Amino acid sequence: METTDAPIHQAPLHPGLPFFGNTLAFLRDPLGTLCTLQRNHDRIVHLRIGGRHQYLVFRPEDTKHILQENHRNYGRSPAFDVLKIFLGNGLLTSDGDFWRRQRRLAQPAFHRQKLAALAQTMVSETADWLDELNRQDLKKSVNVSQAFMDVTMRIVCKTLFGSDTIGKLDGLSGALDSLNYLANKRMLSPIRFPYTWPTPNNLRSKRARMQVDSFIYGLIDQRRQHHEAKDDLLGMLLSAEDEETGERMSNQQLRDECVTIFSAGHETTAVSMAWTIHLLTKHPDVLARLQAESQSVLGDARIPAPDAFRSLTYTLQVVQESLRLYPPAWILSRRAHNDDHIGSYTIPTGDTALLCPYLLHRDPLNWPDPERFDPDRFAPGGPKENLHSYAYLPFGGGPRLCIGNQFALMELQILLSMFVRSFNFKALANQRIIPKPLITLRPNQPIRVILS
Known part of the structure; x- marks a missing residue:
């Protein structure tokens, strides 16, 4: 993960519907939606899914940063709460x-x-x-x-x-x-x-x-x-x-x-x-x-x-x-314990990073x-x-x-x-x-x- 002295910005927000955000698009066609996002965004995009703020990253080096280099800053996302009911x-x-x-x-x-x-x-x-x-x-x-x-x-x-x-x-x-x-x-x-x-x-x-x-x-x-x-x-x-x-x-x-x-x-x-x-x-x-x-x-x-x-x-x-x-x-999710930076963009504390092998x-x-x-x-x-x-x-x-x-x-x-x-x-x-x-x-x- 490269260091940068560039100003910190909010990640670009992908437009969605009022109240629902990007939820309905993901429910209708998750893979098609992901591929569209990959074509339209270069590095990271801010989504609103299920009432939560989520940040989809596209590059292998940023995926490595989240999963390996800065892994202690990330825990299981709320999605795993469902699996925990069944798997323990x-x-x-x-x-x-x-x-x-x-x-x-x-x-x-x-x-x-x-x-x-x-x-x-x-x-x-x-x-x-x-x-x-x-x-x-x-x-x-x-x-x-x-x-x-x-x-x-x-x-x-x-x-x-x-x-x-x-x-x-x-x-x-x-x-x-x-x-x-x-x-x-x-x-x-x-x-x-x-x-x-x-x-x-x-x-x-x-x-x-x-x-x-x-x-x-x-x-x-x-x-x-x-x-x-x-x-x-x-x-x-x-x-x-x-x-x-x-x-x-x-x-x-x-x-x-x-x-x-x-x-x-x-x-x-x-x-x-x-x-x-x-x-x-x-x-x-x-x-x-x-x-x-x-x-x-x-x-x-x-x-x-x-x-x-x-x-x-x-x-x-x-x-x-x-x-x-x-x-x-096909997709992985992690919740940020503290603010993290992907290049000049921020993943805020408590929000979710999405990593997508299907896209990679x-x-x-x-x-x-x-x-x-x-x-x-x-x-x-x-x-x-x-x-x-x-x-x-x-x-x-x-x-x-x-x-x-x-x-x-x-x-x-x-x-x-x-x-x-x-x-x-x-x-x-x-x-x-x-x-x-x-x-x-x-x-x-x-x-x-x-x-x-």
Whole structure:
């Protein structure tokens, strides 16, 4: 972040409607509104959304300033209050010293050597899922959005909780889907009734949360009572000890982290996989190259050795380019504790900074022909290596970089390579798929393909 002696100014205000400000424009078409703002403003723009003052920044260097260089001046924005109702006070929603302690405790569970031990589980679960998919009537179209939700649910359940939970997935999956749907609905609603009011949605979310809590607290109690030491993520979190105090996580903290990992760990990966398949149906040349690499590296083994996936360089490029076009975390928000300056402009105390990976990933100054799907952008020695480090951030950045980013990338490579090795696929005719920006960037409808 450069220093400046220029006078401090108010950021340019984007005109909106009386009383509503820019709220209705964002409710009608958030992505279109964001792209219009990017075209019309150079560095920062002041918006009024939902009765709050918010400042959207466009440049990678300013994004880095907020997320990394001056991150201690920023906390979770009011938007996270909605997520906290459903997820609790986990890594995604907590702040300050509590968040730093939780991050220290959880970090060892996501070290590379720990993730390598979980890769075998990912490969085995993917192989079982592909066998089940192959037994379906392939004359009918397949809802790959739901299919990937199913397999990522199985993978995160096995890696987080171990094999003894698979038979209980149906009820848990439905409860988590309900919580996710209701959180999206509450996030987008201009009118939010207090969570204590007995509205139909509040009652439904409480029932779903009770079901999730019963499942997870039951597992935690079982592990504690039987002193079970397992090498899954829950086992690692149970044994994690604060280096400074020697304390371990309480049952409440374990529950909140498990729900956060469970929710984020399957939904975002499944959505990313569905988007990737959608892109591949439009680019058969990329699919052919991907299949050739998968067959060459993995061979015909039903369950390839986990180490083999490290050689899938083009597969990783395809994943990275898909995440560029459709980043699950499409927008980020932070609340300023004190005044901050972006160049000669001020973000006042208590107001919100908006950071938008969706826009950063489509900035033509950094990504020529940004709407084009081109995995070679991420080839070794390719254009990506010469860009600002914050021109591409599908997992956020700074100290709050997603703790599960390597877990997700590994899972995406395994799923994609094994799927394209097993199947050819084509899109259904007349299926119009466009992004629907909810908490994550979902397709507007389930993506269906014909498998062969």
